[in-house]
Amino acid sequence: MVNEINRLINVALSCLFILVITNKTKAQDEQSFRLTSKPIGVIYQKNRSQKGNEFLFDKWNKGEIILSDGQKVNNIELNFNAYSNDLLYAIKGNTAVVVSKIQYKGFKIYTENRRRNFALISDSIFNNSLQEPIILEVLHEGKIKAYADRKFRINYNLMKNNPFGQSVYYSEDSYYVIIEGELISSPRTIRSYYKFYNKSSIKQIIKSNDLNLKVEEELLSFLAILDTWVVERQL
Amino acid sequence: MIRYYIIKKLGINIVSTANIRSLSTVILFAFLFASNVYTQSVPNYSETIYLHTDRDYYISGENLLFKAYLTFNTTEPVKSKILYVEIVGLNASISHKKAFHIRENAVEGVFTIPDSIASGSFILRAYTNWHLNFDNRYAFYKELIIINRFGQYGKLLDIDPKLQEVKYDKNTVHDEPISVTIKKDSLYLRLIQPPEKNRSMYSVEIMSEGEIIANKYVSQDSDSIYLGFSKRELPMGNLLIRLKEDSKLKACRWVYNDFLPYELSLETDKLRYKTRQLVKLTVQLSGSISEITTSDLSATVIVLPKEEILKEKVDIKKWMNSLSEIPEEERSGNNIHTVLASLGDCELFYDEVKDFKLKYPIEFAGKIISGKVINKRTGNIVSGAKVFFSFKDAVPYLDYDLTDSSGKFYINIPPSLTNLTGFVQIWDAPMDINECEINLFEQEYNAINLPTPPVFDAEFLKDVYAPNIKAFEVNELFSENWFNPKNSSVSSKKHPIYEGHSNTINPKDFVKLNNFAEIVKEILPGVKMETDEQGIGLRIMDEFHGSYYNDAPLVFINGMPIKNYNYLSALNSDDILSIDVVRKYFVVGNIIFHGVLAIELKKELNLDYLNEKAFYSVDSKVDSEMYSFRYPNYETDAALNSRKPDFRNTIYWEPQISLVGNKAEISFYTSDMQGDYRIQIEGLIDNIYPVTVSKKFSVINNL
Numbered sequence: 001m002v003n004e005i006n007r008l009i010n011v012a013l014s015c016l017f018i019l020v021i022t023n024k025t026k027a028q029d030e031q032s033f034r035l036t037s038k039p040i041g042v043i044y045q046k047n048r049s050q051k052g053n054e055f056l057f058d059k060w061n062k063g064e065i066i067l068s069d070g071q072k073v074n075n076i077e078l079n080f081n082a083y084s085n086d087l088l089y090a091i092k093g094n095t096a097v098v099v100s101k102i103q104y105k106g107f108k109i110y111t112e113n114r115r116r117n118f119a120l121i122s123d124s125i126f127n128n129s130l131q132e133p134i135i136l137e138v139l140h141e142g143k144i145k146a147y148a149d150r151k152f153r154i155n156y157n158l159m160k161n162n163p164f165g166q167s168v169y170y171s172e173d174s175y176y177v178i179i180e181g182e183l184i185s186s187p188r189t190i191r192s193y194y195k196f197y198n199k200s201s202i203k204q205i206i207k208s209n210d211l212n213l214k215v216e217e218e219l220l221s222f223l224a225i226l227d228t229w230v231v232e233r234q235l
Numbered sequence: 236m237i238r239y240y241i242i243k244k245l246g247i248n249i250v251s252t253a254n255i256r257s258l259s260t261v262i263l264f265a266f267l268f269a270s271n272v273y274t275q276s277v278p279n280y281s282e283t284i285y286l287h288t289d290r291d292y293y294i295s296g297e298n299l300l301f302k303a304y305l306t307f308n309t310t311e312p313v314k315s316k317i318l319y320v321e322i323v324g325l326n327a328s329i330s331h332k333k334a335f336h337i338r339e340n341a342v343e344g345v346f347t348i349p350d351s352i353a354s355g356s357f358i359l360r361a362y363t364n365w366h367l368n369f370d371n372r373y374a375f376y377k378e379l380i381i382i383n384r385f386g387q388y389g390k391l392l393d394i395d396p397k398l399q400e401v402k403y404d405k406n407t408v409h410d411e412p413i414s415v416t417i418k419k420d421s422l423y424l425r426l427i428q429p430p431e432k433n434r435s436m437y438s439v440e441i442m443s444e445g446e447i448i449a450n451k452y453v454s455q456d457s458d459s460i461y462l463g464f465s466k467r468e469l470p471m472g473n474l475l476i477r478l479k480e481d482s483k484l485k486a487c488r489w490v491y492n493d494f495l496p497y498e499l500s501l502e503t504d505k506l507r508y509k510t511r512q513l514v515k516l517t518v519q520l521s522g523s524i525s526e527i528t529t530s531d532l533s534a535t536v537i538v539l540p541k542e543e544i545l546k547e548k549v550d551i552k553k554w555m556n557s558l559s560e561i562p563e564e565e566r567s568g569n570n571i572h573t574v575l576a577s578l579g580d581c582e583l584f585y586d587e588v589k590d591f592k593l594k595y596p597i598e599f600a601g602k603i604i605s606g607k608v609i610n611k612r613t614g615n616i617v618s619g620a621k622v623f624f625s626f627k628d629a630v631p632y633l634d635y636d637l638t639d640s641s642g643k644f645y646i647n648i649p650p651s652l653t654n655l656t657g658f659v660q661i662w663d664a665p666m667d668i669n670e671c672e673i674n675l676f677e678q679e680y681n682a683i684n685l686p687t688p689p690v691f692d693a694e695f696l697k698d699v700y701a702p703n704i705k706a707f708e709v710n711e712l713f714s715e716n717w718f719n720p721k722n723s724s725v726s727s728k729k730h731p732i733y734e735g736h737s738n739t740i741n742p743k744d745f746v747k748l749n750n751f752a753e754i755v756k757e758i759l760p761g762v763k764m765e766t767d768e769q770g771i772g773l774r775i776m777d778e779f780h781g782s783y784y785n786d787a788p789l790v791f792i793n794g795m796p797i798k799n800y801n802y803l804s805a806l807n808s809d810d811i812l813s814i815d816v817v818r819k820y821f822v823v824g825n826i827i828f829h830g831v832l833a834i835e836l837k838k839e840l841n842l843d844y845l846n847e848k849a850f851y852s853v854d855s856k857v858d859s860e861m862y863s864f865r866y867p868n869y870e871t872d873a874a875l876n877s878r879k880p881d882f883r884n885t886i887y888w889e890p891q892i893s894l895v896g897n898k899a900e901i902s903f904y905t906s907d908m909q910g911d912y913r914i915q916i917e918g919l920i921d922n923i924y925p926v927t928v929s930k931k932f933s934v935i936n937n938l
Binding site for chain 2: 038039040041042045047069070071097098100101102132
């Protein structure tokens with residue numbers, strides 16, 4: 001009898017222990033949820049006819065969304081749909097929500113290696129006929145600004161005939177570099193920078209550091225060096 | 236088994252056969268205790284407000300121009316983003332109230348004095364939600380005279396004796412063990428109960444903003460201890476002096492250091508001017524100029540009335556100094572730590588964190604609408620009710636909150652939505668929503684201890700300010716607007732919350748359809764409407780799967796979400812401007828809606844027709860317009876000789892003056908009014924140090 005009572009008491013205590021912890025966690029979540037802008041969007045539905053992964057990252061990583069009013073929504077799992085140019089956040093396991101573009105001005109995703117910064121750009125300098133804002137990855141932000149358009153396109157041949165179930169998506173990144181408010185026409189060619197800086201100085205930097213502007217990391221290193229220089233528009 | 240499970244999980248090795256139930260209980264209570272000691276961290280925070288107005292007297296119908304300075308006594312920005320400004324009458328009735336957005340610790344605003352206001356003296360009061368949590372002594376207030384130009388001079392009112400100003404007797408002896416005085420710029424500590432002979436060490440700590448900035452050991456028999464710090468060495472503002480005896484706190488005392496490192500000076504290019512003549516001013520700052528990071532000043536030039544009734548002139552320096560004169564009887568403040576200290580035990584607030592709940596939350600992003608949901612019959616609170624917030628006759632917008640265990644809800648209005656009328660409604664509740672009602676919290680200051688403005692004979696006011704009334708009326712004949720809203724760069728494009736996911740249908744593109752059922756059938760693909768005993772039901776088809784959702788969609792009419800669709804049945808093509816359909820699961824926070832249908836009517840939505848008694852209008856408007864003050868330019872002969880009279884009462888108003896180096900140059904033209912003019916320039920340096928300067932000059936036509 002005594003053993004039975006002891007057993008029952010232990011079970012009750014264990015349950016209470018679990019309840020206290022989960023209730024406290026829930027109360028804290030609700031408290032932080034109130035008075036902050038709530039994420040708005042539509043549930044993402046994958047087009048099953050398209051094989052492959054349309055998301056930039058294979059895994060869903062923790063990140064934060066920076067809302068239009070400056071508030072941040074932290075500690076949520078995010079991914080970027082590079083095909084439709086949308087930000088998504090994960091709720092309840094396999095459900096993802098496409099966040100409405102009117103709500104945010106940027107977001108960050110923390111991958112294993114580094115933090116990736118993205119911004120919603122509506123400036124027409126990028127595209128003379130920009131109809132709506134576009135999400136770009138922020139690569140460098142100093143006097144010189146550099147962005148990458150992480151874009152996935154669809155291989156329509158594979159859509160018609162794809163016996164091995166390959167991914168129909170392929171990556172086609174493009175880059176935007178802005179110096180003194182002017183968009184560089186071909187940021188991965190050295191000649192594009194002669195208009196702003198001394199030609200021989202640029203050549204010297206490229207040669208001494210053995211830089212290949214077609215490689216993203218080397219392009220960024222080159223821009224970081226240029227950012228320390230004063231722009232001298234060449235005639 | 237369970238016993239061992241608990242122990243293994245907790246990583247405890249039991250070597251003895253001790254009573255495991257007791258151990259589990261102890262461990263469980265330890266966790267319970269740890270959870271419940273989660274306290275709200277108390278910020279060491281305060282907000283000081285000062286309003287620089289263009290004048291102290293106004294005529295009904297005029298614009299009161301102001302710049303509000305908000306400071307936290309550091310270079311950090313204040314947390315509040317909404318400022319409330321109100322005009323309070325003699326009997327403490329609020330005659331006019333407005334909310335403004337705070338941008339970078341300042342508000343440049345306009346307050347139109349209503350035409351209906353009776354003549355008399357009033358209090359202009361400004362505060363944020365932060366101040367509502369404390370005694371209203373710390374909200375900003377100043378006296379104004381307002382004259383009604385239509386001859387509605389009002390009656391003299393009896394003064395309520397409760398509203399008499401509390402007098403502070405500075406000679407009262409207080410039962411405090413220490414007193415601190417500042418003599419000749421140095422700090423002195425006096426022990427009211429002198430130490431016993433052969434007493435050992437006392438230590439004195441000086442704290443500012445929660446940190447010890449200086450301390451000193453003293454060992455002295457006399458009761459007066461020279462602390463050896465000068466005003467210049469210590470930060471400006473409230474300092475806490477703590478006296479410890481053998482490391483135990485014996486007593487503490489507040490002292491206010493009013494030392495200011497900066498001074499403003501002002502020079503005009505002449506002493507006297509003619510009408511319509513250019514005046515040039517040079518403003519100069521002296522002090523440790525090289526350390527300045529920001530200067531934020533505002534300037535006003537006015538024509539003085541025949542007689543200045545309000546003798547006490549408030550400026551930013553005087554105002555901030557006055558906040559330090561806390562009457563002993565009113566031991567409170569707008570800083571949580573001073574409030575806690577006033578509870579008697581000053582050992583508490585820096586050494587422990589106390590659970591202090593703010594009744595009015597800080598509006599750190601936008602205006603907060605709050606209230607509670609109660610049962611109409613019993614008066615009991617209802618928790619777990621969903622309260623929706625939206626705007627009427629506007630783009631569809633939705634936010635919500637769930638009432639907590641005390642039945643309260645809080646909803647934050649985004650700063651981008653300012654000039655719209657908002658509504659809250661109970662969308663869902665654990666009981667019949669028709670049995671529930673919402674009580675909105677009104678943000679109101681209590682009237683107790685509000686200083687009574689001086690009472691003047693209304694006819695006397697008219698005589699004193701007669702030229703100014705006439706000047707205003709003459710100006711009104713010529714519809715020159717001295718004051719304009721700046722062109723807003725905000726796009727007028729609409730952004731509903733489902734933007735980018737909807738299809739829009741315009742009924743005018745089709746033949747006229749006589750009722751909503753026909754509209755749904757003929758021109759809304761993916762939408763179906765059914766009628767049964769309960770009324771009209773709507774369903775939306777998922778655009779991916781091609782099947783109808785089981786549950787009803789979110790339906791907006793003119794921006795308001797509605798549950799009762801019976802109103803829709805009478806609508807025809809002529810009533811409807813556009814219909815947006817979202818054929819996806821739509822998410823707002825934690826709520827998933829099965830599609831969205833948003834109808835925009837050609838006319839305003841009449842809530843009575845919805846039979847929905849549960850819509851509550853809320854005061855959601857916040858002013859965020861930017862205005863510019865126009866100055867006439869009499870540079871050319873044509874302008875100088877123009878017959879259009881210029882009888883402005885405010886000659887110059889500039890709310891944004893920044894010093895370049897340590898100087899600023901200002902110029903403006905005098906008006907057609909002859910007499911004395913006054914220039915007043917004031918503001919904050921580095922968002923902490925108040926500076927002010929004022930100067931008079933004369934305008935006479937026959938120089």
